[in-house]
Amino acid sequence: MLIVMKKNATPEQIGAVVKAIESNGYTARPIPGGDRVSIGVLYNKGAVDHHRFSGLAGVKEVIPVTKPYKLVSREFQAEDTVVRAGDVSVGGEKLCIMAGPCAVESELQALTIAEHVKRAGAQIFRGGAFKPRTSPYSFQGLGEEGLKILAKVRDVTGMPVVTEVLDLGNFDAVEEYADMVQIGTRNMQNFSLLRRAGQSRRPVILKRGMSATVEEWLMAAEYILEGGNTQVILCERGIRTFVTHSRNTLDISAVPVVRRESHLPIIVDPSHAAGYRDQVISLARAAVAADAHGLMVEVHHDPDHAMSDGAQSLYPEQFETLCRHVRAIFEVMGQGSEVRGQG
């Protein structure tokens, strides 16, 4: 951390800052500059709360230097984490495609879509049982019945299933039925839920908050790892910007940044990023071309009658196209794999 003093800071003020640093257990190293003094804060383990010094007299600015995350960082673990669910793995050198409806609506619907997406090349089935909805009047999901349908889908198709958990109250049930637990965008900083996920025996997909920085996102993952669960997948799903032609703006550069900063796998959800069906394939291709470890895609056999998010759900034949395209891109890029990560 670097503390920049005001031009007219007095020696007394500088002394007081040095003392404050040392009384917090750190080492202060003043750096006289051309027309102002800066003070380095050294030998700190982990991050120092930068608000602690920014209010001191004579201080102009406090600049964090080291990153606050530790367990999730590539500096802590150099090799990629590979997350496993059943006999499917996410991370490392493979491409994993997860697909299914936004919400589980019935056993017939779930099985129909599952067969479609499996045939097209999906390896994991997704479907919501508990749905976070902006309106209390919207369909909120089938709840535990939905979980049972998901288990049935796994039994019939052999695909591991992933579904969202909304609160502490239904975590046990989700963990029992699903192979992988998803924490949604709106809960990315629900710290109680993150702590619970840290004690889960299931891998966790952590979606990025709508206005979260990558740093905040990695810190949310840090909660889970710190609790003891290292099986975490990060999922970029678009951020909120001034743009309205898409539901969110896919932050494609988050992919190389997360790969550089962290050892955790990163996948992309092009469906929520786009919000409109006709952008989904483009975004999926872009994500794989940018080296995402996988995709999570909404597919519905009858999106015009879907109970939620129909407009962004692909028709089965579109999903086949998507799989064909992204597999082709993934493979052709394999030829240049020696340059990956060097970018």
Add this chain to the structure above:
Amino acid sequence: MLIVMKKNATPEQIGAVVKAIESNGYTARPIPGGDRVSIGVLYNKGAVDHHRFSGLAGVKEVIPVTKPYKLVSREFQAEDTVVRAGDVSVGGEKLCIMAGPCAVESELQALTIAEHVKRAGAQIFRGGAFKPRTSPYSFQGLGEEGLKILAKVRDVTGMPVVTEVLDLGNFDAVEEYADMVQIGTRNMQNFSLLRRAGQSRRPVILKRGMSATVEEWLMAAEYILEGGNTQVILCERGIRTFVTHSRNTLDISAVPVVRRESHLPIIVDPSHAAGYRDQVISLARAAVAADAHGLMVEVHHDPDHAMSDGAQSLYPEQFETLCRHVRAIFEVMGQGSEVRGQG
């Protein structure tokens, strides 16, 4: 809702959309235009999920017309809601100031600050017992011990106290000790927590999410009212933008917009909006000048050693200045009260 067809939509496609509207129980009214047809969807009670039609063949765009919120809207209830805690009221024609430290650190700290802010003119004491922190390594609050200190503050000073609830697990405890329950920014769309708040016997302060639209925020409040609790205060605390000179960007126009759209009181938290102490008084004055019903301000008698958010906490003498200024502005505006809301 208005469904705009593509220029080259066929009569068959138009017919199919009409049929889809009617099979959902609404009335369709096609409106032939210059070079394209639009179709009005009429007699809908509440909001129609606009994703339901946007995927149909020949549809260019679906435009929502009515607002999705109901119980919170001024069309539903014309007169202002006034929220009461102890003998303090929020809303209507008065200005309510809530103040206190970011986190309760000790009984001595809480009581010291409480005496300060009460003397300066605060009516409600705020202080965090359970703290949502970006990092798992930061101070997380005193928990239940903090709640007991808050209760002590109320006993000693007579001020009602408000504190944040983080999850279903500690809601009962918060409700027992505090006079008012706060749902924080990161939990604005924690729908389980909102439902629980709907069953609470305590008034609820609902902070706006960092990237929530006013519509999403009102829908979150709708969850609480729909559950049966009508004592809800909305708190604007800044949104996330590209700006970095402040921690967030105070959306001052949210105040007149919420006053127009809803009957619920709206207060402003200038501390989290600013993030830096030297902007807080300016923002507080602006908020009151824009007709907010109240303020929630962070104050610390020794912010340089505060355990969280010290940089945005006011010194007690600054808080006195703030109170003097905003009271003066509030009173002088009373002279022109016949024009309020006419703006």
Add this chain to the structure above:
Amino acid sequence: MLIVMKKNATPEQIGAVVKAIESNGYTARPIPGGDRVSIGVLYNKGAVDHHRFSGLAGVKEVIPVTKPYKLVSREFQAEDTVVRAGDVSVGGEKLCIMAGPCAVESELQALTIAEHVKRAGAQIFRGGAFKPRTSPYSFQGLGEEGLKILAKVRDVTGMPVVTEVLDLGNFDAVEEYADMVQIGTRNMQNFSLLRRAGQSRRPVILKRGMSATVEEWLMAAEYILEGGNTQVILCERGIRTFVTHSRNTLDISAVPVVRRESHLPIIVDPSHAAGYRDQVISLARAAVAADAHGLMVEVHHDPDHAMSDGAQSLYPEQFETLCRHVRAIFEVMGQGSEVRGQG
């Protein structure tokens, strides 16, 4: 356009709005709804200024239905525009790569880089002679001398050259020396410059403004087409968001949206979007995978000593990697070209 009246709008107010519509030469069509009246505005050629009606008594909201752009829209021209410079074409079924330094620094520098990028597969050379710089104290480009160096590069390498024009004062010179004229981000709504570009005999690359919607961007292009110049290339270069891990946020969904809405070619500048060299290749691959017609990339043989934007300039060997990757992606996608645009 649709005008939504307030619930309690009086028949007189509704009548006044109808009259206002008709006195502007349009047809009004009232649509009685469940609990409020809406009024359609029909038979308008082009866009109606929606501010004209939003202030009338009893009006709740005015909703534009048709898009304001005309000449740039795909509804106006169904087939793709192909822009030509020398014997290179941009648009249609080919992928065009433009590359070169941010600023032309010397003949030797320009020729050295030009040879590199040509060998790697670039077809057009880019380089700034007039540089828009945030600070008046930064290097502002070589000016006309830079233009002459660009002409020399064309003579030596055979590549067409493109460079930015900053104002009306240097447009003639840029037009004389360059094969293609670039209008930069900060000038996207410099309407005088757009009008001048409309009279140019050179193709124009129009970069998207940092916070421009796609609609505003297309309207800026409309100025050029309306002036008579149909040779316009749109260039997405990232938008300003809250994100700081990249200089801007590449709006990848702008590619499919522009392809759907307009017949003009769209290319992507991954260098300015990223701002950091190690993200550029990922973004370039993503852009081509999303079906951009081309790329504009900053390359420098000695970026550590570049006079501007060194940190985002690729080394020549990285640019070779980039070309190899994006060509491979482009070709493999050609196999699935029957599904392009169907997304």
Add this chain to the structure above:
Amino acid sequence: MLIVMKKNATPEQIGAVVKAIESNGYTARPIPGGDRVSIGVLYNKGAVDHHRFSGLAGVKEVIPVTKPYKLVSREFQAEDTVVRAGDVSVGGEKLCIMAGPCAVESELQALTIAEHVKRAGAQIFRGGAFKPRTSPYSFQGLGEEGLKILAKVRDVTGMPVVTEVLDLGNFDAVEEYADMVQIGTRNMQNFSLLRRAGQSRRPVILKRGMSATVEEWLMAAEYILEGGNTQVILCERGIRTFVTHSRNTLDISAVPVVRRESHLPIIVDPSHAAGYRDQVISLARAAVAADAHGLMVEVHHDPDHAMSDGAQSLYPEQFETLCRHVRAIFEVMGQGSEVRGQG
């Protein structure tokens, strides 16, 4: 400037960075930390281009410490600049209100509105002669005829007039007729125009760009001061965010931040920030309460028939209300003026 090295940076890489710093004429001061080295760059006059070092091997991050602006900064000039036009002054201890229509439409219109706003308390008349319009098909202003009408307004009412300049081609004319020249949002980084303004004999109002940081805005003003013109007024007019309930989001904290960083006066345009008439008075009050030096407000005697931006223009009686309110707030705050700027 601080250069943070990667944890595993080699002594050779550190040495190379030190050498690069020194070969640029600065002093390097390595600061060994707990687990990584940082290098301070000292004795730099003005700002160092931070891109120069961020690409060097072993460098993790480059952190600017000093601000890039000089002439506009309060560190350069401690006392407030007061800008004068005729016998009206902007800045210092007074509140200046500028008002008038978005566009000058006719002599009668301009004079009618001018009489209204003068009577209500405006001191400067504003009106557009050259209008920057998103669409080439919208009304573009009366041009030079509009300038003559503005001069007439000054002759008749005695109020100085301000109008926008769009390009180098009409700068002379604007300068001849108007008392003050406005550079609009879309031209904030039109550096040719800024240079021309630096040579103007007229004061300049520089509006903030829609997505400009305060730093970029101050750097744009630096261009004007560097050219020799110190009579510059900064005008905050809202930034682009995800919010849609207002046309832009007024960044109210820009007021205290600019007052702290710069000696130039700062005014606020609540009309463009709001975009809707019913928010304008609230924003105007907030701006004055936050200590803006003035306001620029759109007023029209017949906004329903205004040729541009009618929906955000106040009726004359609303403008009277606005003036009464903001004057009252301004005066009551004078009582606490000893605390201003201490905040």
